[in-house]
Amino acid sequence: MGKLFGTDGIRGRANEYPITPEMAMRMGKAIAAVFGEMNIGRNRVVIGKDTRLSGYMLETALTSGLISMGMDVYLVGPMPTPAVALLSRSMLTSAGIMITASHNPAEDNGIKIFANDGYKLTDAIENKIEKLILSDEEIIPKNGANVGKAYRIDDAGGRYIEYVKGSVNDMDLNGLRVVLDCANGAAYHLSPIVLKELGCEVIKEFVDPDGLNINDNCGATYAERLAGSVKKYRADCGIALDGDADRVIFSDADGTVVDGDRIIAICALAMKEAGTLTGNKIAITTMSNMGLIKLMEENGIECVVTDVGDRHVIAAMRKDNIKLGGEQSGHIIFGNYSTTGDGTLGALRVLELMKQSGKSIKELASVMEIFPQKLAGVMVKSKPALNTLPGLTALIEECEKELGKTGRCILRYSGTEKKLRILVEAQSNKVVDKWIKKFLKQAEEEIGA
Known part of the structure; x- marks a missing residue:
């Protein structure tokens, strides 16, 4: 079965292990058991989600698992990840859960877990939860009057709106025209309200989620697409969020991406x-x-x-x-x-x-000079240690020797997908392209899916 937690929670294809309703219910029970044992917060968990269709399934299963263990659950519906982190603190919870696969396509989903201070879990707590989920141990539920309840919190979005506006002291942004791409994701409703209430003229794009169009050729991973809209509407800038709105990328008035x-x-x-x-x-x-x-x-x-x-x-x-x-x-x-x-x-x-x-x-x-850089990816069938792959190891050494202090190459596996990510940075695009092609070819030969 292997390890569950990656670099950002548990993630995978919806209705395939481990992102199934059966596993989600056990995850809920394990989260409740670990946090209950630690006696943190007021025996309550807040759950938010992005706009994926599978979010309904996972939300219900997680809620059932948590309630069966005596946890009360506060459901806030589609909500940016940072809003769930904020509510984890302000609602005096034991933990917060965000159901999302971030910038991944709609068929994926996952969960991110926050402690009651709003920060992501420590490795130690993640390991405890993971060990319990993967064990054969029965997680004994509560019974009778000791089971929890679920509540729908209707004003959670308003709390977040006021908080983020306060981060700029409710500054008047009147006179700024922005194109806002919400990726058909978690911020499709709240972020336009925030900008509009502060005085911006907002041209909204990708704010009509249907459960399947999240991140579909839109959002922060497709920020280049903003260029046309910024020019069309003569906007001051374009703003692109990702599916759970914890990322932002800009486009300037000329259509250049500001990462x-x-x-x-x-x-x-x-x-x-x-x-x-x-x-x-x-x-x-x-x-x-x-x-x-x-x-x-x-x-x-x-x-x-x-x-x-x-x-x-x-x-x-x-x-x-x-x-x-x-x-x-x-x-x-x-x-x-x-x-x-x-x-x-x-x-x-x-x-x-x-x-x-x-x-x-x-x-x-313009204060920052960009070194030519390219990031590419190769889908892989497995993730062996890179130093066990002779072809890639030799190629890395050759690249590092040629670039010296004028550039670098970084190869690493994605924490959320079966993918090898390849970054090359150098003083010219020609050199970058040369090494990217070499790495892609070698990676495909040795470990490509």
Whole structure:
């Protein structure tokens, strides 16, 4: 059966192991048992979901498992992941659960679990839950008056709206016209309201979820698509969220994509100038562009580099009291306001800087020089350690020798899919393309599905 938890919760194809209703019910029971034993919170769990059709099935099964163990369940319906993290804290829960596969296609689903402080679980707690789920041990339910109840919380969205607006002190953003792509996902209703209430003129796109169209050629992983809309509507910028709205990517008025690295750069420089960048440090991952690191060094800002995954970024931020961190993919974490990536909050902070400075996002993003970089992926049949693959090992050594200090290559397996991710960065696109082709060919030969 193997390991359940990946880099961001449990994820897979809906109605295939482990994302089945039977497993979801056992997950609910295991979560209740572990948190009940730890005696954390008030014996209640909040559950949110994105807009996937399979969310109904998993929500019901998880709820049944939790209630059978005496947990009360607060159901908040379609809700951004950061909203569930927020509600986990504010509702004095034992834990929060988000049913989502983030940026993955509609046929996938999964669960992310938050502790009662709004942060993702520690490895130790994840391991406890996983061990119990995978064991043959019977998880004994409660009976009689000791079972829990389920409640539908209708005002949860309003609580989140007010919180994120408060992150920019309800700043007046009147005069900004934005195209907002909600990926037919969890933020399809709330994020347009947030921007509109703060004064933006909002052109909404992909806000009609049908359970099957989440992330379908839209959202943060298709930010290039925004370019046409930004130009068509003569907008100041485009904003793309992903399926569970914990990522944000921008497009400038010329249709150029402004990714997570550039958003971090913009915010880091502004926070340093304002004196709010504690210790003059930011947390980023190994996938961040070398141009970001170079810019930070030039401005006296230290980059703490972590493994890929926003949970690793957040762990580094908590350890060193860092107030800003994130990933190139668009997870942006503002330590004073959120405990996980928040696409809507990240969008507001950039719009706030545009309004305050009077500069376009293109002008703000121009502070950072991008090193040519390409990310490619190969579907694999298994995930053997890379150092056991002689062809890829030799190719990595050859690439590193040629690039030296002028570039790099990073190969790693996805934590959520059967995929090898390949990143090459160099001083020219020609060199990048050459090595990407070599790595793709070799990976297909050795481990391709």
